Amino acid sequence: MADYSKGRSEEELEPFFPNEILRHTLLTFFFISAVMLGVLFFPESFQKSTDEFASFQTKPPWFLLPFFHFSSLINNKVWYIVILTIYAIMFIAVPFFDRNTERRLWKKPVLLSIVIINLLMIFALGIIKYFQ
């Protein structure tokens, strides 16, 4: 087990209980409050796909919109799966590509550019699908 007290003075440490536990508890309450507000105010999305609702299209969750839009850009199903799988593997394998000893992303311009381009691309795909 990791021992954080090694090489640190008492001033540099704080007790896990209650400090950290309290932080987590407070944030948990905020989170549950946010979920409850969502329950009360999010628009109803449970409509049956019937003729009378034919023009009604409920949107999927915001975080799936980029994938939905990307799927409409690539017609080949196999290619779509291959691209998504490679993308997921590269995302999971980031620590093995980045062997730079510098930790901060701001000081690694190449990786920073790749990250920003990817974030913008995902954001743009989602926004376009949202307004379609």
Place this chain on the structure above:
Amino acid sequence: MWRSLNNKTMGWFEERFQLKEIIEKNLTKKKIPRGISWFRCMGGIALIAFLLQIGTGIFLVFYYVPSASDAFNSVQYIRHAVSYGWLIQKVHAVTPYFMVVALLVHMLRILFKGLYQKPRELHWVSGASLLVLTLIICYTGTCLPANNLSYWGVSSVGSEVGMPTMVTDHAVGDYQNKGSISSHGFMSLYALHVICIPLMMCIIMGFHFLMIRRTGVSEPL
């Protein structure tokens, strides 16, 4: 009297489980580096969201019918006939919106601060796998209520994304050919949503927490 009873109860448990040392070591006497930011709690928030989903999901399993003809009606039954069913069902539907925010904040913080570097590569590998699985489980979840959204989901994503499983063949093929999803397709999605993916997530989560326990959280920059 209360104190005596309390001591006796604690003594009884202590004699059998020897928990005092574990609690002291991992909770009451544990020290952590000072100045940990609130953003560090995002992983814990995602865990809370997952547990919330498990809790509400267990309730929904009792009433949801994974078949093409009954899925929509069973969801309506939960929402309108079961006591507090509307609340539990909607919490289950809304929580992923916030869970993904917590996960993304958690991942971006680690990415931008480079906290995945040696010896914590496996923290990132397990965490990123959990994010991918979360997105897949959300996708399967949106298909299950058999509403307009799930129709759109399966027909627009399924036909082209085609999750590389039997789900696509069953779900999408039936959607396109007959205009409605088959019970077989529903069962595949349902099995993925309630058993396969959650089980994988639990195993990877265990691995993630074990790694954090072994190598510890990274030092602040």
